[in-house]
Amino acid sequence: xxxxxxxxxxxxxxxxxxxxxxxxxxxxxxxxxxxxxxxxxxxxxxxxxxxxxxxxxxxxxxxxxxxxxxxxxxxxxxxxxxxxxxxxxxxxxxxxxxxxxxxxxxxxxxxxxxxxxxxxxxxxxxxxxxxxxxxxxxxxxxxxxxxxxxxxxxxxxxxxxxxxxxxxxxxxxxxxxxxxxxxxxxxxxxxxxxxxxxxxxxxxxxxxxxxxxxxxxxxxxxxxxxxxxxxxxxxxxxxxxxxxxxxxxxxxxxxxxxxxxxxxxxxxxxxxxxxxxxxxxxxxxxxxxxxxxxxxxxxxxxxxxxxxxxxxxxxxxxxxxxxxxxxx
Amino acid sequence: xxxxxxxxxxxxxxxxxxxxxxxxxxxxxxxxxxxxxxxxxxxxxxxxxxxxxxxxxxxxxxxxxxxxxxxxxxxxxxxxxxxxxxxxxxxxxxxxxxxxxxxxxxxxxxxxxxxxxxxxxxxxxxxxxxxxxxxxxxxxxxxxxxxxxxxxxxxxxxxxxxxxxxxxxxxxxxxxxxxxxxxxxxxxxxxxxxxxxxxxxxxxxxxxxxxxxxxxxxxxxxxxxxxxxxxxxxxxxxxxxxxxxxxxxxxxxxxxxxxxxxxxxxxxxxxxxxxxxxxxxxxxxxxxxxxxxxxxxxxxxxxxxxxxxxxxxx
Numbered sequence: 072x073x074x075x076x077x078x079x080x081x082x083x084x085x086x087x088x089x090x091x092x093x094x095x096x097x098x099x100x101x102x103x104x105x106x107x108x109x110x111x112x113x114x115x116x117x118x119x120x121x122x123x124x125x126x127x128x129x130x131x132x133x134x135x136x137x138x139x140x141x142x143x144x145x146x147x148x149x150x151x152x153x154x155x156x157x158x159x160x161x162x163x164x165x166x167x168x169x170x171x172x173x174x175x176x177x178x179x180x181x182x183x184x185x186x187x188x189x190x191x192x193x194x195x196x197x198x199x200x201x202x203x204x205x206x207x208x209x210x211x212x213x214x215x216x217x218x219x220x221x222x223x224x225x226x227x228x229x230x231x232x233x234x235x236x237x238x239x240x241x242x243x244x245x246x247x248x249x250x251x252x253x254x255x256x257x258x259x260x261x262x263x264x265x266x267x268x269x270x271x272x273x274x275x276x277x278x279x280x281x282x283x284x285x286x287x288x289x290x291x292x293x294x295x296x297x298x299x300x301x302x303x304x305x306x307x308x309x310x311x312x313x314x315x316x317x318x319x320x321x322x323x324x325x326x327x328x329x330x331x332x333x334x335x336x337x338x339x340x341x342x343x344x345x346x347x348x349x350x351x352x353x354x355x356x357x358x359x360x361x362x363x364x365x366x367x368x369x370x371x372x373x374x375x376x377x378x379x380x381x382x383x384x385x386x387x388x389x390x391x392x393x394x395x396x397x398x399x
Numbered sequence: 400x401x402x403x404x405x406x407x408x409x410x411x412x413x414x415x416x417x418x419x420x421x422x423x424x425x426x427x428x429x430x431x432x433x434x435x436x437x438x439x440x441x442x443x444x445x446x447x448x449x450x451x452x453x454x455x456x457x458x459x460x461x462x463x464x465x466x467x468x469x470x471x472x473x474x475x476x477x478x479x480x481x482x483x484x485x486x487x488x489x490x491x492x493x494x495x496x497x498x499x500x501x502x503x504x505x506x507x508x509x510x511x512x513x514x515x516x517x518x519x520x521x522x523x524x525x526x527x528x529x530x531x532x533x534x535x536x537x538x539x540x541x542x543x544x545x546x547x548x549x550x551x552x553x554x555x556x557x558x559x560x561x562x563x564x565x566x567x568x569x570x571x572x573x574x575x576x577x578x579x580x581x582x583x584x585x586x587x588x589x590x591x592x593x594x595x596x597x598x599x600x601x602x603x604x605x606x607x608x609x610x611x612x613x614x615x616x617x618x619x620x621x622x623x624x625x626x627x628x629x630x631x632x633x634x635x636x637x638x639x640x641x642x643x644x645x646x647x648x649x650x651x652x653x654x655x656x657x658x659x660x661x662x663x664x665x666x667x668x669x670x671x672x673x674x675x676x677x678x679x680x681x682x683x684x685x686x687x688x689x690x691x692x693x694x695x696x697x698x699x700x701x702x703x704x705x706x707x708x709x710x711x712x713x
Contacts, residue, residue, distance in 0.1 A: 126616055160618035168616075173609040177708060178631050187627075188617045223707040239617070 073145075074101035075279040076125075076164075076247045081139035083117075083124045086132060090359045094120040096303045097139075102247070102279040102296075107270075109282045109294035109311070111326070115355045117303040118283045122251045125281070126166055127156055143247055162192040165240040169252040171232035175224040181208070182220030185239045192243045207238035211268055230261035237268060244276055251283045266293050287326060291315060299323050302366035303358055305385065309392035319394035321371045325351040365396070373398045400710075407699070411692045418688040419473075422681055423466050432458050433482045433675045456482060469681060479678035483671075488678050492664060492686070499656070499663030503648055505583030510590035510644070515630075515637065517591075518598025522633075523625055525603060533595065540592025545651040549585040549658035566661045582659045586651040590644045597640055601633040608632070635706055642698035646691045 083095040095117045102108045110118050123129050125141050127148065141148040143163045151159060168174040176184060185204035189195050195203060201220070208216035211234040224232055233253060240248055250269060254262035270293055273280050282294060290297055290311065297314045299307040299322065307320040318324045328349045353370040356362075365371070368378040377397050385395045431439075434452045438444070453459050457468065472479055478488035521533040556563055570578050605611065606629055614628040649665065656666035664683060671679035703709050 128612060128615055157618045157620060160616055162618065166613075166616040168609060168613060170609055174613045176610040176614065176628050176632070178706060179628070187619070191618060225708045236613075 075104045075144060076281065077101040077140075077142040078125065079140050079142075081121065081124055081141065082137045083120050083129060083134060084137055085134050087359070092358045093361065094134075094303050094358055095124060098298075098300070098303075098305050099139075100296075100298050100305070100308065102281060104246070104277045104279055105274055106295045107273060107280040107282050107293050108296045108298060109284060109290040110298045110300055111284055111287065111290055112300035113285060113326075113355050115358075116300045117358075118285075118300055119251055120303075121300070122166065122249045122281065122283050125247075125249055126160055126164055128166070158192070161188050161240075161245065162243045163245055164247040164249065165243070165245040166249040166251065167233070167236045167240045167253050170256050171229050171236055172224075172256065174236060175232055177224055180221055180223055181227070181235045185220075185235070185242050188239060189242050203242060204238075207242045208235065210241075210272070211235070211238040213238070229257050230265065233257060233261075233265055234268065237265070237272070241272055241276065241278070245278065247279045247281065248273070249281045249283070252285070253282070254289060255284070255286070262289070263292075269293070287315075299326075302355060302361060304366065304395070305393075306367070306396070307392075307394045308385075309389075309394075313389070313392050317389065317392070319388045319392060319399040320367075320396045321373050321398065322351070322367050325349075325370075371398075404696075404700075407696050411696065414692055415685065415688055419470060419681070419685060420466075422684040423462075423469065426675070426677055426680060427462060429675070431675060432456075432677075434458065436675060469678070473682065473685070478682045481671075481679050482676045483674050483679075488682050491667075491679065492683060495662060495664045495667055496686075498661060499652060499665050501579060502583055502586065502656070502661065502663060503645075503652060505579050506587035506590070506648060506651070507641070507645070509580070509583050509587035510594055511641065513587075513591040514594025515598050515634070518595040518637075519602055519625065519630060519633075521595065521599040522602030522606065523621075534599075537592040537595040537599075540588045541596070543588065544654075545585055545589060546654035546658055548588055549582070549655050552581060552585055553658065566659060582655050582661060585658070586648065586655045589651060590641075590648065593644065594637055594640060598633060598637050601636050602629060605629045605633040631705065635702065638698055638701055638705065642695045645694040649687060649691075 078101065079099040081095055081098045082093070085092040085094055098117075098121055100108060100110075110121060112118050120129065120134075124136050125148070127136070129136065136149060139149065143159070146159075146163075148156060148159055148164070175181070179187075182201060182204045185207055186197075186200035189200040189203045190197075193200075193203075205216045205220050208219055213219050213231060213234050219227070219231075219235075224235075227235065233256075237253075248269075253269065254265050257265060266289060269280065269282075272278065282289070284290060294311045297307075297309060297311050298305050299314070299320060301320075301322050307314065307318070307323050309317075309319075314323065315327070318327055329351065351370055356366060356369065362379070364377075364379040364381055365374070365383055368374040371378065375398065381397075383395045383397045385393045388394045388396075388399050432453070433456065434449050437452065438449050457465060460468075469479070478492075480486065481488055481491055484491060517533050517537075521530045521537075524530050553563055566578060567574070606625075608629075611624060611629055614624045619628070652663065652665035653669055655661070656663045657669070664686075668680065668683045668687075671683065
């Protein structure tokens with residue numbers, strides 16, 4: 072099966088007064104229809120910029136996608152004209168955002184915000200678009216969809232808004248759905264519902280999902296494959312079971328030992344569930360003027376001389392398991 | 400909703416009551432009354448005659464009594480007589496109101512139709528040449544007093560056509576429009592500049608919001624994103640300012656009516672103040688206050704129409 076979404080060597084930079092910020096460097100991954108790929112990493116590691124780059128929503132200037140390709144069903148989105156890209160957004164590739172409180176327009180009804188998209192891409196009339204909006208709200212299990220469609224975002228709870236957001240993103244049945252931390256702003260109980268919903272719709276519509284998250288619990292529950300990002304680069308990629316069972320990159324190991332609950336809950340052996348919670352010392356380095364060598368080396372407990380001088384390439388460390396580390 | 404409007408109307412009555420006391424007292428604090436002025440400048444010399452004028456006009460009564468007489472009349476719809484022309488105040492004011500109202504209306508219309516679109520363009524093309532040009536224009540609009548701008552316009556007319564646009568109540572067609580629009584532009588330029596600046600900053604703020612990015616992610620065109628999603632949100636603070644500007648407009652009207660020789664109420668008010676024509680000034684000020692308060696109520700109601708999050712009342 073050919074992957075629906077194929078991203079190769081994507082690099083996005085920001086031209087700032089202080090210098091060139093390499094937010095995303097040479098990132099590649101692919102997702103099949105009906106599958107979920109999780110991109111994980113700390114804040115500032117380039118996850119969101121990667122997501123926005125897929126839809127070409129990076130503010131330009133100062134941002135610029137300098138190289139790579141983003142192919143949806145073989146069409147490279149980065150080569151499309153602006154008008155063609157607009158037609159692709161929402162129809163080929165749609166996005167849901169982190170903050171359901173601010174991601175919906177406060178002055179337009181939910182129904183109108185969904186219908187607007189259907190009218191635009193599927194050329195439906197007013198009435199038909201409205202019906203589709205109600206149908207989609209019903210689909211995301213919002214009770215009384217007729218009434219809710221006439222309501223404004225402020226009349227809904229956070230979970231309800233995120234459902235509406237998902238209804239909107241899936242209204243035109245896009246091939247790829249990019250979900251940028253869709254549950255971070257929600258209550259834990261609502262989180263599970265939203266993730267289940269995304270999972271159900273993914274199976275039903277055969278959508279390829281790119282899930283951006285920093286929550287390894289979410290990853291374990293929903294993803295098929297995992298891409299680990301650090302300082303703008305992909306440092307590890309493997310199927311979800313493999314990553315948790317056998318993490319290669321010290322960064323991933325570190326992330327997992329900061330959340331021992333995940334491993335113990337799934338009966339995986341990556342870390343000892345009874346061990347004291349550990350943290351990764353330090354923070355993600357600023358992406359301006361990164362030193363040569365591995366960007367993680369200053370925080371890495373296993374770093375050696377070679378790590379600080381030469382950048383490790385991504386290599387197969389096990390079957391279907393890529394990692395970029397000299398010590399793995 | 401209805402209870403809110405009723406509450407606002409009651410509040411309006413309180414405000415107008417306050418205005419009536421303020422203008423009544425202010426006029427009495429200003430040195431001299433009409434009798435003094437007649438004697439000082441118009442050359443009357445007989446003290447008995449002065450006393451008679453003061454007594455006739457009731458200016459020797461205690462202040463609370465004078466106030467009660469005025470308000471009593473006002474509530475019965477009797478505005479009294481002008482001290483100067485000795486005609487009923489209502490007959491003096493009524494024909495002049497449409498002239499000023501039209502000028503104010505056109506000025507407001509000018510400031511909104513100029514300010515909002517130019518502000519949007521300025522924001523959408525932030526830091527471009529167009530943006531800088533428009534920002535200089537709006538800065539000059541805020542710094543140019545309207546009488547100076549009016550004079551510049553008049554001078555330009557003299558220079559290029561050799562004539563001055565003189566107010567003519569029988570003007571028609573092109574001339575009528577010119578006589579309306581040129582003074583209106585002079586009055587409204589300041590408001591236009593203010594609205595432009597505000598729209599620009601408000602738009603810049605809104606364009607950074609998440610929901611604008613969401614709108615883009617849906618594949619909407621730049622136009623739909625800017626006007627349908629962003630401007631609707633950005634226009635909220637602009638509506639507030641339009642309400643405030645309605646009050647400020649009065650100052651601009653006074654000088655502009657003077658510069659362009661327009662026989663409206665604004666210039667007439669200044670004339671009445673100079674003569675200490677109490678009934679005239681008091682009633683005109685009450686009328687203006689009424690208009691300003693009403694406009695502000697309408698602005699608040701307009702807010703509710705645009706923003707569903709705002710619901711007044713219980």
